[in-house]
Amino acid sequence: MEKIKFDKDIKVFYVNAKSFPEGIQEAHQKLHSLITFSKDRKYFGVSRPEQGGEIVYRAAAEELESGEAEKLHLETLVLKKGEYVSITIKDFAKDIMSIDRAFKELLALPDLDPQGYCVEWYYNEKDVNCMIRLK
Template structure:
């Protein structure tokens, strides 16, 4: 387990999954159909319990230019700057449950931001994802 610092807020636009976890793949496909691939664009999966406890998942992408989300018809939110506790999952496509296991481990950590998201950061085109939860500071 490691600590990761996000230095500045990241504005993202997203496609919400219709269900969790069944709707994740479709939400991700829809998000990626909205823009061409770019090494510079940060891609995220964001989830947390909302509205009485059901988990809401959002496939999200960093807004690269002002107004991009509006042109694409997407809502936005902010991945907050700050310190995150993190685990990297390699070859996640071969073992999708590894992401769940990583978050189960991270959720056992003390001092988590009660309003924070479980953040999957797909920082490269490699088969690795950084699973992170913001610390309450």
């Protein structure tokens, strides 16, 4: 387990998954069909309980240019700057449930931001940081 610090807010646009966890892959595929891949862009999975406790999952990408989300007709949210507690998973596709286990471990920690998200940061094609913002 480690800590990662974001020095500035990250505005992302997203595609909602139709269901959780079944709709996650479809949401990411839809998002990637709308934008050209860029090594300069950060890609995320963002989730938290909403609407009476049901988990809402969003496949998200960092907005690189102002107005990009509006051009794509996508909603936005902000991943707040600050310190995040994180677990890195190498080659997550070999054990997709490792993401679920990582978040269960992180959610048991004290001092989490009660308004924060469970954030998957896909920083390359094989690896992911599972993160939650601290208070």
